[in-house]
Amino acid sequence: MSETTRLIAGPFNRVEGDLEITLDITDGRVREARANSPLFRGFEMILVGKTPLDALTLTPRICGICSVSQSMAAARAIAQAIGVTPPAPGQLVAALIHAVENLADHLTHFHLFFMPDFTRPAYAGRPWHDRMVTRFTAAEGSAIRSATRARADLLHIMGQLAGKWPHTLSLQPGGVTKAPDARDKVRILATLKACRRFLESDLFAAPLEEVAALDGEDALDRWRRAAPRGDTGLFLDVAEDLELDRMGAGPPRFLSVGAYETPAGFLFARGLFKDGATGPVPLERVEEHLAHSWMTGATAHPFAGVTQPDPDMADPAYSWCKAPRLAGETVEVGAFARQVVDNHPLARALLRDGAANVRARVLGRLLEVARTALALEAWAAALSPGASHMARSHALETGRGAGLVEAARGSLGHWLVARDGKIKSYQIIAPTTWNFSPRDSQGLPGPVEQALEGALVKPGETTPLSVQHIVRSFDPCMVCTVH
Amino acid sequence: MSPYTVLWLQSAGCGGCTMSLLCAESPGLFDSLEDFGIKLLWHPSLSLETGAEARAILEDIIAGRVRLDCLCVEGAIARGPRGTGHFHILGGTNRSMLSWAREIAPLAGDVVAIGSCAAYGGVTAAGPNPTDAVGLTYDGAREGGALGADFRSRSGRPVINVSGCPPHPNWVTETLMLLSLGLLGESDLDPLKRPRFLADHLVHHGCPRNEYYEFKASAGHLSEQGCMMEHLGCVGTQAHGDCNIRPWNGEGSCTRGGYPCINCTAPEFEEPGHGFSETPKIAGVPVGLPTDMPKAWFIALASLSKAATPQRLRDNAVADHIVTPPAVRSTKRS
Numbered sequence: 001m002s003e004t005t006r007l008i009a010g011p012f013n014r015v016e017g018d019l020e021i022t023l024d025i026t027d028g029r030v031r032e033a034r035a036n037s038p039l040f041r042g043f044e045m046i047l048v049g050k051t052p053l054d055a056l057t058l059t060p061r062i063c064g065i066c067s068v069s070q071s072m073a074a075a076r077a078i079a080q081a082i083g084v085t086p087p088a089p090g091q092l093v094a095a096l097i098h099a100v101e102n103l104a105d106h107l108t109h110f111h112l113f114f115m116p117d118f119t120r121p122a123y124a125g126r127p128w129h130d131r132m133v134t135r136f137t138a139a140e141g142s143a144i145r146s147a148t149r150a151r152a153d154l155l156h157i158m159g160q161l162a163g164k165w166p167h168t169l170s171l172q173p174g175g176v177t178k179a180p181d182a183r184d185k186v187r188i189l190a191t192l193k194a195c196r197r198f199l200e201s202d203l204f205a206a207p208l209e210e211v212a213a214l215d216g217e218d219a220l221d222r223w224r225r226a227a228p229r230g231d232t233g234l235f236l237d238v239a240e241d242l243e244l245d246r247m248g249a250g251p252p253r254f255l256s257v258g259a260y261e262t263p264a265g266f267l268f269a270r271g272l273f274k275d276g277a278t279g280p281v282p283l284e285r286v287e288e289h290l291a292h293s294w295m296t297g298a299t300a301h302p303f304a305g306v307t308q309p310d311p312d313m314a315d316p317a318y319s320w321c322k323a324p325r326l327a328g329e330t331v332e333v334g335a336f337a338r339q340v341v342d343n344h345p346l347a348r349a350l351l352r353d354g355a356a357n358v359r360a361r362v363l364g365r366l367l368e369v370a371r372t373a374l375a376l377e378a379w380a381a382a383l384s385p386g387a388s389h390m391a392r393s394h395a396l397e398t399g400r401g402a403g404l405v406e407a408a409r410g411s412l413g414h415w416l417v418a419r420d421g422k423i424k425s426y427q428i429i430a431p432t433t434w435n436f437s438p439r440d441s442q443g444l445p446g447p448v449e450q451a452l453e454g455a456l457v458k459p460g461e462t463t464p465l466s467v468q469h470i471v472r473s474f475d476p477c478m479v480c481t482v483h
Numbered sequence: 484m485s486p487y488t489v490l491w492l493q494s495a496g497c498g499g500c501t502m503s504l505l506c507a508e509s510p511g512l513f514d515s516l517e518d519f520g521i522k523l524l525w526h527p528s529l530s531l532e533t534g535a536e537a538r539a540i541l542e543d544i545i546a547g548r549v550r551l552d553c554l555c556v557e558g559a560i561a562r563g564p565r566g567t568g569h570f571h572i573l574g575g576t577n578r579s580m581l582s583w584a585r586e587i588a589p590l591a592g593d594v595v596a597i598g599s600c601a602a603y604g605g606v607t608a609a610g611p612n613p614t615d616a617v618g619l620t621y622d623g624a625r626e627g628g629a630l631g632a633d634f635r636s637r638s639g640r641p642v643i644n645v646s647g648c649p650p651h652p653n654w655v656t657e658t659l660m661l662l663s664l665g666l667l668g669e670s671d672l673d674p675l676k677r678p679r680f681l682a683d684h685l686v687h688h689g690c691p692r693n694e695y696y697e698f699k700a701s702a703g704h705l706s707e708q709g710c711m712m713e714h715l716g717c718v719g720t721q722a723h724g725d726c727n728i729r730p731w732n733g734e735g736s737c738t739r740g741g742y743p744c745i746n747c748t749a750p751e752f753e754e755p756g757h758g759f760s761e762t763p764k765i766a767g768v769p770v771g772l773p774t775d776m777p778k779a780w781f782i783a784l785a786s787l788s789k790a791a792t793p794q795r796l797r798d799n800a801v802a803d804h805i806v807t808p809p810a811v812r813s814t815k816r817s
Contacts, residue, residue, distance in 0.1 A: 010575025020574035042613030064499020156733030163740020177741030311564035463534035
């Protein structure tokens, strides 16, 4: 019988927050992986007893990178509980603010978090390595600097519409706190044009419309060979050379709760994709398991869930993260999941045996960059100076509501129960709670734990490169995960 | 010239201070650091090194093999459960961030608390403070915290609190630039150890709602343009920060975005004792006076100015866009 060795990788950085991965390795392959989210803050305990509107100030501060998504989820949960709907112009501005954050997050992930791993000396001599070092050396690379500037420019839309980023209070149950005027509208359009210029010169070296229209592997291959394709082309070269499409297969089930709801409906559909088709999401069958979490309590739907950390951190638990399951199963969430659920032909073509992989996750994100940037331009052009952007609402006394939104890295839910004007219960499931969950009551691993099984471990590696690519391909946000 | 070395640790916070920092502009973050010879030894979001490589950097600093000029800590320090600090064990180290911070901080030339969590506890310490979170040298408004009130870095200076939730990106870059040039001394800090370049201003300074404030033309609901002090919880007249002097993300600030200043640079802002967007009142009079203003004068001036409010401001204060523009008049003397 082959010997099993254990590696403990951490602090696992460039993941937004802190992460530790334990790897049991046999014959140069990961046999089992365990994801530990090592930071607990207890937002669900902090919120109990406060007035419901306080969630609008406190929950964005769960996460500095998905701050607006947290705002949106809180605003939606309260809006549902009191039965208020923002006027159409307010919905549009909220969608715009939210999509700008998600687009900025995608740029941050690709340039600052994911790509630098390919600059490592271990890849010296690969045909793409020199270009990678020039473009993506941490803190120094030309792409890192230009993308950071482009991201800061894009976030001017936050200054224009939301005061600041992160941690705005502009998203309210009844709408948004600032009604843009005509000058705001053209300024936002100008910022989006500048963003398009960056995307079309550096990231894609192609028109956004062309990227959004790619409808399969053949089209992608023709597009790639027709001209140099910027940093996307560089990634495609790496993906081919390192066979990133054979790395990191997750569960063959994808969830999206639907992204950017305007009066026209969702831009990206809500649904559960499994067995080759998108169906409805059985939201009443969301449950969090606690068997391998440092938590006490029973498996429960988030309207009935509790958060009671176990100060003894007793075995067999190994993470502060709870283990959410949908109808008893793991699901993968994120940009790629959204594009699959939305039935984009390129995303569907990137699946291997019905599952995602490192290449698919990253390309799915890039595809979404193009589609989101196009949607932003259309929404900005549709802004309505002079219209009311806020509906009057009343205080929430007793009731409950669920706020479901898509953060950059996947589905986010807030489940709020209020009684007598105070928060009685507030439960949160963040995207990386889904993706980086520990094992559940049946001992079944979470999505990233599954994706790591079989990963290649080379002699002498302390944090195997394959493991780094797989983990970071999910774009994890560890501060959201446990909250 | 040898670089000014910075180690950045993230503890019990949201990472938003780093996300804000990446919004630095003209020049951008990485250019700013390079131009001032500031070298990030390690940053959890920005550095290549991971796992064992990152641990080696920490060990080099502790062993004295690498000089540490500045330790930046982002996020509160969790002391729980039961004083162990185990609510945040730094990944891969089996050791709490509380323990790491206590060992590394005395080795640093200066220690900078980045954001209100690292400075005072911040939102992580809100409500029942489930993790017993504190700032580096403050527990809310009381001195103490994770390192203790008497803590001094190698320079002899106390922990410098670049508070804010998040801090403006250039509060951080300018603090590091000043430190790298030896231009930030203890006398440049306010009583809460915040750099005076940001703390000697009030959020009220430069607020575009100032004319509404002068005439007590108040917004009654969020999205309206009037002053938010009377009804909507705004404490910009008491909050320290140059938020309306230097804009955020291009042209923004909280009050420009249509929502109240919640004094996020101050200790215990996370527990205002009332809703964040409502003003507590006694007998109809808002509690909490503008900083340095005698109460009797404030009430007298407020009632006088309320009586003199131009109709234009009355109209615009409760609208979400300008409904009555200022009259056009010649300012020339004939």
